[in-house]
Amino acid sequence: MTPWKTELTPLSFLSRSAEVFPEKEALVYGDRSWTYAQLLAAAEERAHALRAAGIRPGDRVAYMLPNVPEMLISMYAVPLAGAVLVPVNTRLAPEEVRYICDHAQVSLLVVDTVHWPALTAVAPELETVRTIVLAEDPLHADQPVGRAHPAGTHVVTLEELLEGASADDSALVWAVDDEDATLSINYTSGTTGRPKGVEYSHRGAYLNSFSEIVHSGFGTDTAYLWTLPMFHCSGWCTGWAVAAAGGVQVCLREVRGPVIWDLIDRHGITHLNGAPTVVTTIMNAQEAHTLDHSLVVTTAAAPPSPAMLKRMNAMGFRIVHVYGLTETYGPYTVGQWQEEWAQLDDDARAAKQARQGVGMVTAERVRVVRTDTDGEELIDVPADASTMGEVVMRGNNVMKGYHRDPEATAKAFAGGWFHSGDLAVMHPDGYIELRDRAKDVVVSGGENISTIEVEQAISAHPDVLDVAVVGVPDAHWGERPKAFVVVADGAEITSEDILEFLRERLARYKNPRDVEFVPVLPKTSTGKIQKHGLREKEWSGHAARIQG
């Protein structure tokens, strides 16, 4: 071991902060709180308990919990035990959970008692899981929970698991031998096909944490609220980044407006992350009010509308817009703020902020490319803000590959770059702007129409709260866009109002064929609109949609 190199790992962030800030608050949940020394001790107790339960280096350990302290602690405890963390989306169907556990060859599964009853049916079928650990949320002990032990499963409570900790006297080392080793496997939501297991390395998570620190501005006075699911992209590495900065992390079980506002006020929250649905939840809460301090909201998937941005800025929020995928540890690009944007009018400024931006400080330059015929050479599209191409990324903020899927990995890395499947344009200033998922693009009369572009145009209407656009069958054009619109509280608006509003804002061929008003849009647990369902309904009875 050379004295001038330490393998990079986010484990070092907690071990340092536990030494430097032992008595400083690290973690809060309800009335309970943990100092950094206590958080470290909790991780060590669990690491010993996992080893006592037979977990060996490289074994996979799955956690299926909401944003409770146990889930945050797992980000340290599992790698500290030498194992690989598999965070599981709490909204998955039992069959999906089974698939992930089997595919990742999980040895031990920790599951929230609230989610356990649904899993009892598949539990006996799990191929590699030897131990199931039921973790009860002390703040929700009054909820109906299951503790069934189906035949053929070894089920223990978290308390029972932890009792084993003292039996393990092996040494725990807050360091790793190889920074390229796999830290966690995060399964994609898999809207089509089976979910894929995205492998994160210790090095990648360490470096990505510094991008989070720089771009969200984490510091010792940070109070971070966990509105982003921890199971999603390992919580974008934020559980590691905030600990590196020495801030405090506030857990919450459910992302509901009243709870969020209570925590914002009680803990002086300075930062929170989340999908647009989180932003909407916060802004639509009855409790919403002007802040007495600045709060940075780092948001992905889609930017807030100009009206929303204006309202949020006035209330004390500062929006950081980022873009990435599970395959890029969460955010890869950031809509880096430019001083001169302050001089723009609201709409122009919002248009700048709506773009996905540039590679973060530890990321490489993001590219928008077309692929030549042999599929290997990637050619940058002109930076003309109009030529669409695929977003590709590479480097330290890109996954190692898909777990046990060399074929999908090779395909994703064709030409030496990770292919996002997202279509974007490159602006002359080097900022990318997403136009669509490749599979969501509407092909109308041979023209590609970006549903995101149409959605943004509609969301600029002050009476529109939320909007989704999908391609629907059209006898003449093949497809035409259709808009599903959620109207803001108290507003009254017609289809004609929307179409009239679009007339000067959008090329005619991009205009929706019709507008349907809906009370709410179907979304995934991570806040992405489920266009698939909307499309299904519209296409039923028609021939299969023709893809450009």
Place this chain on the structure above:
Amino acid sequence: MTPWKTELTPLSFLSRSAEVFPEKEALVYGDRSWTYAQLLAAAEERAHALRAAGIRPGDRVAYMLPNVPEMLISMYAVPLAGAVLVPVNTRLAPEEVRYICDHAQVSLLVVDTVHWPALTAVAPELETVRTIVLAEDPLHADQPVGRAHPAGTHVVTLEELLEGASADDSALVWAVDDEDATLSINYTSGTTGRPKGVEYSHRGAYLNSFSEIVHSGFGTDTAYLWTLPMFHCSGWCTGWAVAAAGGVQVCLREVRGPVIWDLIDRHGITHLNGAPTVVTTIMNAQEAHTLDHSLVVTTAAAPPSPAMLKRMNAMGFRIVHVYGLTETYGPYTVGQWQEEWAQLDDDARAAKQARQGVGMVTAERVRVVRTDTDGEELIDVPADASTMGEVVMRGNNVMKGYHRDPEATAKAFAGGWFHSGDLAVMHPDGYIELRDRAKDVVVSGGENISTIEVEQAISAHPDVLDVAVVGVPDAHWGERPKAFVVVADGAEITSEDILEFLRERLARYKNPRDVEFVPVLPKTSTGKIQKHGLREKEWSGHAARIQG
């Protein structure tokens, strides 16, 4: 090349900022300024010019310039050309410069026209230097400069060098093949023996930059003033860190009070670094006044006195106290601020801040050790704030080794840790506090006396501006400390006042035998007190000093 790893290099910071902030001010000197795009272009022009001048990958290129833009540009241009940068202290004697150029086998030397006349005598003797480039400071073109071309030397002006740039059409890549490759060689000041060439890697400089960003708090709105010599520890990596953050760097040729205050006011300086002598210069300037914004001063070597700290805080300065050596890319530890210190009285708080602190966020935990008899096992001293041991460090913020000196490297890394040669105690809270350089300790009646401890006790006196303590001969005790004191402007004070002041603050055996008042203390160009000279005078005519 795997698509999920990019070799770490600070080159990426400028290439990213030139893309993200092309029109943002990156560098200022006098009335001239460079945007990030222009700074990148300047580095590329010089890299081409170096290649055209015959510089090949791995060649050493030395720069001996004050803190002018050309020196900052060299931090990017030289590695971009594939070469290794050797920054040379502008205050070295010609013979020392010759030694460094020969030892590092420098191919090309860039020297300020003001420093050139002194070098003309040794220039013909340089063993490996093929080209000497004279760089004239446009802001000081009126100064007497030399342009002599001694026989046997190839001397060109910077303008002539740059004319060659267009002749080189090789591709420049803002990336490296190996993050462990040597980026720069920084020669130690070498108070005893020959200077040693400290090798920095691309990876180390990259990671250290993030510690600078986190602990000094650099961001896009940073205006950094170059009061720290760029040749010293590659300017603590700050020239890379501020570019990563997207801030602006303000150059100045000489660290004088009026110029500094003018630049602070003119550019709204938010950050500056420097040795205590820089702090003294700033605070003693006639122009000193309360700031209208906060200014972070990151200072090394020794902390300001309690009285100075109090005065500076009241004026708007915020002090970050760091400690390190050339061998640790500059700072390795930081006196990390703790919230509860705000409740302490001035003296108690200053005592906390005076400590060297804890490892930075990208550094490993710092240790204070004694070495057992076989010299290999390092044993931590108790964290009792009184047992002295040697400060040792390791990991990514430690040099690769001494250039062409495997013996010194092996000795420095004995037991797998870098030996600083500094003596310290470990406090119960994990903060180290320096007590002395091993060679500066005073051995009196068999007791080790830390001269730093005595200096700090004396500097707490409100009428003391600066102080140095060395061991002087004592017939009875072998040695006793003697203090050399610089009195604050306008104050009147006697030896008896000082000794009376120390009575309750310092153990009797540590009290100086006598106090000598001097107008100024001899210091190195990096602000360290030259105790050697003070000691020489006192020991002349005595037998060699006995070392404990």
